[in-house]
Amino acid sequence: MKRLILLLLCATGGATAAPGIVKVNQIGFLPGSQKLAVVPQGAGTRFEVVPAAGGKPVFSGTLGAPARWDASGETVRIADFTGLVAPGQYRIKVDGLPLSDAFPVKPDNYRALSVASLKAFYFNRTAIALAPQYAGAWARPAGHPDDKVVVHASAASGKRPAGTVIASSRGWYDAGDYNKYLPSSGISTYTLLAAFEHFPRWFERLDVNIPESGNGVPDVVDEAMWNLEWMLSMQDPADGGVYHKLTNLKFDAMVMPHLAQSAPRYVVAKSTSAALNFAATMAAASRVLAPYQKQYPGMAAKMLAASESAWKWAQANPAVLFKNPPDVITGEYGDARVDDEFAWAAAELYITTGKDSYYTAMQPETVSSTYPAWDDVRGLAWMSLAHHRDRLTPLADRGLISARADGLAERLAREWRTSGYRVPMKASDFVWGSNAVMLNQAMMLLQGYRLNGKRDYLLAGQSALDYVLGRNALGYSFVTGFGARPSLHPHHRPSQGDSVAAPVPGWVTGGPQPFQQDKAECPPYPSTLPALSYLDHVCSFASNEVAINWNAPLVYVSAALSELTPKDPSMSDKENTSTALDLLRRQEALLQFERFSNDMALDIGLKLVERAKAKKQVVTVEIARNGQVLFAHGMEGAPPDHMDWIRRKSNLANRTGHSSFYIHTEAVQNGLDYDAIPSFDPREYAAHGGAFPVVVKGTGQVGTITVSGLPGPDDHQLVVDVLKDYLKVKGDI
Missing domain, CATH: 2.60.40.10 (Immunoglobulins)
Structure with a gap:
């Protein structure tokens, strides 16, 4: 039927x-x-x-x-x-x-969307049966174990000649088909990891009901691991090169995955883009996995070593561009230029290792910023650098980082302001996967908002999500299972091949685009206009397919809007900022000491470390009184540059008598660049959260408690939370 x-x-x-x-x-x-x-x-x-x-x-x-x-x-x-x-x-x-x-x-309105968009990745897992207690009506047998994969002639090497059989299990099916591709896997996995890095509290509370749920690792990280382990298997251990894809020679029929396993599977040719996508993603993953040694022992170090090995291969092979061999007719993911992949990989390795050589290799002054796609990942480099600005070495040009992130957000917001539909996309942006273009634009707008709090960026990001969920020319919700008129017939083999009338939920379909590459196989499109050129049925791979790299920004944006949208809508931005300063002043007034001894410093320092460890965070802590260091500790994995950040943040708190986050917030309120505040030499002062004044009642400030290693607001909050408990201060501060 x-x-x-x-x-x-x-x-x-x-x-x-x-x-x-x-x-x-x-x-x-x-x-x-x-x-x-x-x-x-x-x-x-x-x-x-x-x-x-x-x-x-x-x-x-x-x-x-x-x-x-x-x-x-x-x-x-x-x-x-x-x-x-x-x-x-x-x-x-x-x-x-x-x-x-x-x-x-309603509050928490996007939680179900966030869960479903992430769980879509679970539904596309290979090599595992989807059990009813996790998959419900969409339970199915395991598909494609990929434990015996053939090395294609294009991928042959001295130690792995053509016909060699290797294991390359796990991973996600890429899209509506049953193959796995490095370029789309890299950006998809990174986007999930970035969502967790940027909004850890959201994902720590998000129960997706996957087999790994409850293991002490957020579900988003566990889900990413399913694909990361496959990606690791795609690296040739002999030279560090990475195979471009794992595939049949041709696409499978529209059947369930366990019925599509008769054809042999191959790893196909190494490529520079695959190696660099791999290097960038593994460098980011090694940061995220570092706190989870118990659940994934040794994995963080393994990923970083694999990343640096792939980087070296790419440097030695800078122009190995992928083309399908004549006998392979599945998705190509060919990329004519790889300078963007070099920049992204260099940025991620720089952030993770702290090695200035990677920042130099990025050549940042030559790298512009765009909204990301699998074949243009420049924006991901700036997104990561902007998030980790507080942790970068002095070599990094923080002004350039801010300019790249804000400049892109402002260009997108300018389009949003003048658009009839109030969206950041213009007609020429309607390409294959236009809904992912919209969501990736939203993701980059939200980077600008996180950087400087410009409200238009948040509003434009909200508009992009509104578009995907129904505020579009067709009146469709393009997310399966959500909305009054959702996409019902995606080009997705599991959704078509099963016996369930409804498609697998949580997938964003590709969306309208005027090129209609499938028009020979489908009925006529309703229009050739970019925003109307869409067909909701399975034949339309050009407008109605699903893909992991389209779903990942939906995971990010639904989480980001949930976390960034003001909780008290009655206040203007200025009032919100003023209230933030009032709160910071209140913290400084309440978190004061009757006395401050060496033993108290030791006790507080250990509590800071214990709390960070409980949250699987890696920080460095210093407590000083009148210039004397009473406590200093760098947790396992903390880079040496934490100490320079501590020095500059504590200098600021000592000079101003305020927490470094207070000065940061005040600068934002006054429209200043907090890395270039007049009269504060950035080589000596850092207006980033983490340094809190030690004030003894009746005496005044006698020292500082300083944390480094997290984003500035989180460094600050860690100190506040510990002091609030230590001083037994009641109420919200």
């Missing part, structure tokens, strides 16, 4: 434009988020928000000025109901139009 339904779909066509409806994020909003809907021109000038179950309006407003969006050929108006913050179920009402889809406003 399922096959018959799909045949009928292919005969009758897929999605059509939806010009006569109100388009809105179909899974709703957080109370503090921006809330916009798109309304067709000519439907009136005002709108109301009404309870979904009926009743009096709870919000009303005037529609924005008409604006044309070339990508869809429409003229539309914006309904802005950001001021609606009360939790509830609502619809938007505009005279002459049907009520909009119902949507909620």
